[in-house]
Amino acid sequence: MRANATLPVGTYGYQPVDLAFLNDRAAQFCDQVARRLSGDLSEDEFKPLRLMNGLYLQLHAYMLRVAIPYGVLSAAQLRRLARIARIYDRGYGHFTTRQNIQFNWIKLEEAPDILAELAEVGMHAIQTSGNCIRNITSDEFAGAAADELVDPRVHAEILRQWSTLHPEYSFLPRKFKFAISGSPHDRVAARFHDIGLIAKPGADGAVGFEVFAGGGLGRTPAIGIRLREWLPEHELLAYMEAILRVYNAYGRRDNLYKARLKILVQALGRDAFAEKVEAEFTAIPKERYRLGPDIVEAIRARFGKPYLDAPEDAPAELSKRRRRDPAFDLWVQTNSHPHRAAGYISVVMSLKPNGGIPGDASAVQMDAIADLAERFSSGEIRVTHLQNLVLGHVRQDELYTLWQALGPLGLATPNRSLITDIVCCPGLDYCALANARSIPISQRISERFSNIELQQQIGPLRINISGCINACGHHHSADIGILGVDKKGEEFFQLTLGGCGEEDAAIGQILGTALPESEAVNVISRVIDTYLARRVPNERFRDTYQRLGATFFKEAVYAAA
Amino acid sequence: MPLLESGRIVSDPWQKLADDAALPSDPCIVSLSRLQQDEAVRTAPHLRLGVALPVDQPAEVLAPYLDRLSLVAVNFPTFRDGRGFTQARSLRERLAFSAEIRATGNILPDQYTFLLRCGITTIEMQDGSDPAAWQKAADRFSFAYQPSVLKEPVLSGLRRTIRLACRGIPNRG
Numbered sequence: 001m002r003a004n005a006t007l008p009v010g011t012y013g014y015q016p017v018d019l020a021f022l023n024d025r026a027a028q029f030c031d032q033v034a035r036r037l038s039g040d041l042s043e044d045e046f047k048p049l050r051l052m053n054g055l056y057l058q059l060h061a062y063m064l065r066v067a068i069p070y071g072v073l074s075a076a077q078l079r080r081l082a083r084i085a086r087i088y089d090r091g092y093g094h095f096t097t098r099q100n101i102q103f104n105w106i107k108l109e110e111a112p113d114i115l116a117e118l119a120e121v122g123m124h125a126i127q128t129s130g131n132c133i134r135n136i137t138s139d140e141f142a143g144a145a146a147d148e149l150v151d152p153r154v155h156a157e158i159l160r161q162w163s164t165l166h167p168e169y170s171f172l173p174r175k176f177k178f179a180i181s182g183s184p185h186d187r188v189a190a191r192f193h194d195i196g197l198i199a200k201p202g203a204d205g206a207v208g209f210e211v212f213a214g215g216g217l218g219r220t221p222a223i224g225i226r227l228r229e230w231l232p233e234h235e236l237l238a239y240m241e242a243i244l245r246v247y248n249a250y251g252r253r254d255n256l257y258k259a260r261l262k263i264l265v266q267a268l269g270r271d272a273f274a275e276k277v278e279a280e281f282t283a284i285p286k287e288r289y290r291l292g293p294d295i296v297e298a299i300r301a302r303f304g305k306p307y308l309d310a311p312e313d314a315p316a317e318l319s320k321r322r323r324r325d326p327a328f329d330l331w332v333q334t335n336s337h338p339h340r341a342a343g344y345i346s347v348v349m350s351l352k353p354n355g356g357i358p359g360d361a362s363a364v365q366m367d368a369i370a371d372l373a374e375r376f377s378s379g380e381i382r383v384t385h386l387q388n389l390v391l392g393h394v395r396q397d398e399l400y401t402l403w404q405a406l407g408p409l410g411l412a413t414p415n416r417s418l419i420t421d422i423v424c425c426p427g428l429d430y431c432a433l434a435n436a437r438s439i440p441i442s443q444r445i446s447e448r449f450s451n452i453e454l455q456q457q458i459g460p461l462r463i464n465i466s467g468c469i470n471a472c473g474h475h476h477s478a479d480i481g482i483l484g485v486d487k488k489g490e491e492f493f494q495l496t497l498g499g500c501g502e503e504d505a506a507i508g509q510i511l512g513t514a515l516p517e518s519e520a521v522n523v524i525s526r527v528i529d530t531y532l533a534r535r536v537p538n539e540r541f542r543d544t545y546q547r548l549g550a551t552f553f554k555e556a557v558y559a560a561a
Numbered sequence: 562m563p564l565l566e567s568g569r570i571v572s573d574p575w576q577k578l579a580d581d582a583a584l585p586s587d588p589c590i591v592s593l594s595r596l597q598q599d600e601a602v603r604t605a606p607h608l609r610l611g612v613a614l615p616v617d618q619p620a621e622v623l624a625p626y627l628d629r630l631s632l633v634a635v636n637f638p639t640f641r642d643g644r645g646f647t648q649a650r651s652l653r654e655r656l657a658f659s660a661e662i663r664a665t666g667n668i669l670p671d672q673y674t675f676l677l678r679c680g681i682t683t684i685e686m687q688d689g690s691d692p693a694a695w696q697k698a699a700d701r702f703s704f705a706y707q708p709s710v711l712k713e714p715v716l717s718g719l720r721r722t723i724r725l726a727c728r729g730i731p732n733r734g
Contacts, residue, residue: 017704017720024702031697032671040694045669048641131641161706161719167678168650171643237707248647249619283655288708298718 007304008074009380010143010392012157014122015302022119025126025165029053030112052132052170054125055111059432062106064114065128070138070156070180071099071383075370078381080121082366088114093366095351095359097423097474098177099137099383100128104430126164131172133163133244137179139187140384143306144346144392146338150182150199150207154300155236158291161299162237169244173251174259176244177216188385189501191215191224192477194261195243200230207233213243214265214273219469221476221507222262225270227277233296235281238289242281246273306378306393310343317397318345328403330452331414336399345396349389349406350413350421354450355443358424359387368409376402386423388416418455419463419528420446423474427467427484428491434467436484436491441465444521449528458528461541464499477501479541480524481508493520497527497553498545506542512554526557564663565684568696573685575611575632575663584608590634593618596626603629613665616644620651627658635681637666646679653680653710670698674723678709700724 007013014022029049036046054065066081073081081101085093088110089103096102106114118124127134136156143151159178163169169176179188182199190196196212209231215224231239243261250268252258265273322329337346349369352358361369369389373381376398377391384390389411394402406412415421422445425431427438442465449455464478468485475481481496492514499508515523530553535544545553564573578589584602588609591602596612603610603626611632614623623633633652635645645664652658664676665685673695676684684695704720705713713721 017716021702021704028671028701041669045640049669049671131643158719164706165675165702166707167675167705167709168646169643170675171641171646171672245647245651248643253642253644285654295718 007302008076009304009306009378010153010382011069011072011074011303011380012160012299013302013304019119019122022122022124023116025053025124026112026115026119029115033108033112048130048171050111051130052127053111053115054128055106055108056129057432058104058430059428060430061104062108062111063430064103064106064111064125065096066101066103066118066123066125067128067135068099068101068123068383069160070136070142070153071140071385072142072153073381073383074121075374075379075381077121077123078366078370078373080117080123082363082370084114084117085363085366091364092360092362094357094426095361095383095387095389097385097387097425097472098135099140099385100135101383102426104426129175130170131174131176132170133166133172133176133178136160136163137177137188137193137385139181139183140348140382140388140390141187141337141346141392142182142382144337144339144344145183146340147185148183148340149201152180152182152197152199154296154303155197155199155207155209155233156180157299157303158236158296159240162240168241169248172244172248173253174256174261176247176261184503186501186503189474189477189505191505192217192221192474192501193224194247195240196224202230202232209233209236211239213277214262215505216260216262217471217474217476218260219257219471220260220262220266221471222266223505223507224262225265225274227274234291234293235286237291238284238286239277239281241289242277242284245280246276250276304378306380308341308344308393310341310395311397312343314343314395314397318399321400325400327414328400330456331403331412332399334414334418334456335412335416339393341393343396345394345399346390346392347394347399347402348384348416349391349411350415351388351411352415352421352446353410353413354420355447356410357439358422358442361389365409365411368405369411372402372405386417386421388421414452415455417460417462419449419458419461420455421462422446423462423464423478425465425467425472427465431467431472433470434484435469435486436467436493438465438467438473438482438484441482441484441493441517441520444517445524448521448525458532459540461528462499462501463524474501475499476507477505478508479545480527482520482524483514485514487514490516492516495520495523495527497550498542500542509550511550512558523557527553530556562688563686563690563692565686565690565692565695566682568692568699570692571683574609577613588631590632593622611661611663614648616642616648618648620648620656623652623658624656627656630658630660632661632663633658634663634665634685637664637668640667640669640672645681646675649676649679649681650710670694673698674702674705678705678711678723680710 179193180197181188198210211228212224382390424442428434466473494514495511496508590611
């Protein structure tokens with residue numbers, strides 16, 4: 001009711017031409033399905049085409065991955081996702097580390113209908129899979145965070161549009177991932193993407209970008225190299241074209257596992273790669289690819305603005321509620337983030353309830369969140385790359401009422417960034433690639449550490465779980481990473497310690513031999529006991545780990561086994 | 562093999578020339594190595610000359626010969642290998658090559674718009690291919706969200722109007 005009546009808040013409002021484009025795309029896919037069924041397309045030919053529409057064949061059924069550009073949804077869009085979960089799936093959806101949503105029980109013949117339903121609300125599954133430029137991810141507090149310097153979503157949208165059905169880069173050696181942030185505190189893991197961009201303000205209100213390239217996780221984790229300290233806004237697309245063109249021309253295509261940009265950067269070396277990019281950039285006709293301020297402003301104008309007009313006593317009202325209700329106070333302390341506007345606050349709705357499946361939300365929850373977003377947050381919802389949901393613009397004096405509504409929905413667990421805020425891939429319960437089931441071990445850890453006081457005592461700590469070496473659960477970048485491996489047909493788990501996805505990016509180190517599930521959970525308990533016993537006051541886990549060393553931890557936790 | 566240009570089957574005046582074959586008087590496509598090594602090919606008067614650019618070579622290797630070339634063929638060993646898109650676009654953008662660029666190999670009609678927007682003008686189709694499927698693919702979208710090598714009118718923002726096959730030979734620029 002507070003949102004701008006014509007434009008969605010925080011995301012790009014589609015114009016009729018954009019909707020026509022989505023309908024054309026849905027019709028194209030319908031035609032491709034028909035050609036597959038008639039035999040005009042072989043399965044080999046059809047596969048990349050369906051993947052570029054987000055449709056995977058998994059262990060038990062088709063999975064449809066729907067794009068949520070830069071993780072922002074309108075209430076109407078979230079309601080549509082709830083409807084799809086209810087009608088075409090089993091009543092739930094799974095939010096992913098790339099801010100998308102996956103439906104796990106899809107029938108191929110219904111996929112065109114789902115795409116048509118999505119197109120009605122300006123959504124699609126374009127380029128959520130395949131060897132092309134994937135969903136552009138961004139900061140879940142974009143446009144709201146107190147520490148933000150530039151709202152990155154306008155440029156995320158520009159990159160989304162530019163990369164949509166790109167004529168040159170739709171058949172790359174491998175998938176290609178962008179992340180963009182506008183805050184000095186990196187909440188997007190910019191250094192772990194093929195291209196990571198940090199938007200910064202320059203002189204006279206100009207915008208520019210710090211550019212990282214060649215980062216990634218997967219089998220060969222790599223931290224991106226910095227190509228530019230400052231790339232002016234008008235050269236953004238030309239420079240991205242240059243990086244992609246070097247990759248498309250020289251990236252390896254002979255080995256699936258050596259085809260990502262990071263491998264090319266490592267093979268050529270930092271300087272030679274940067275030289276190739278700069279040479280390509282020099283040769284590109286700059287005028288043709290110029291991103292002029294008129295284009296930026298035209299796209300910015302399609303973003304609705306949140307209603308921000310809190311009464312002066314809003315912070316006092318929040319303080320009063322916090323003093324009176326310790327449970328509320330704890331939740332605010334853990335699950336909120338400072339807002340740029342006086343009297344406002346952002347809150348994380350945890351999709352990691354005790355013993356739950358990380359990132360899953362039911363249709364009932366999605367509908368309820370859509371209602372709450374309209375009532376409390378200008379009708380806008382964000383998906384985080386840690387698989388939670390965010391309401392970005394909540395009035396501080398209304399936060400208590402919101403919290404009371406979230407509790408019965410199972411969405412008020414006060415565990416953001418704590419040990420049970422686990423990131424987890426779908427694993428062998430769904431995925432054909434997995435070696436082990438990620439979800440059950442995640443549930444065991446969640447149960448083991450369910451005591452919220454213990455979680456608070458441990459403090460911020462990331463656990464990420466991947467069911468195989470492809471690392472969809474980003475285990476390399478976690479304080480405690482868990483990797484599922486297959487040992488003679490049995491599911492084992494290898495632990496890594498000391499990873500980090502933020503500004504001081506680091507890749508976790510293997511702790512010791514892989515263990516069966518129950519032993520792995522016990523070893524994690526001992527890692528935590530060791531940390532609690534040996535840390536100095538206010539020392540983060542990764543700092544204690546660095547200070548004491550890998551050998552110390554290994555001996556401490558394996559010796560006791 | 563049938564040759565597709567602007568959504569229609571056209572006659573193909575070009576023949577591929579084996580490396581050891583004598584020079585004909587009709588238009589012929591030679592290998593890159595023959596172009597580089599056989600001066601007689603490059604200096605033959607009145608011969609319309611084309612070259613088959615190997616997929617693993619950058620377009621820049623043709624820079625010394627472009628004045629002499631009336632055709633460059635780029636190859637798609639499989640439709641999933643997109644290097645030919647970059648080769649074609651480099652020929653147009655970096656090297657200002659304005660004659661025919663032909664796509665050969667394993668290509669799907671679904672890629673037609675991409676090929677045209679990267680500067681490819683003719684497609685060597687598999688025998689039995691239906692040109693109507695290609696025409697339909699090229700007519701699928703009325704605009705695109707990024708600049709290409711074609712002179713496409715700006716619709717608004719990043720959008721460019723595209724009506725490729727209907728428009729006859731694409732404008733290059």
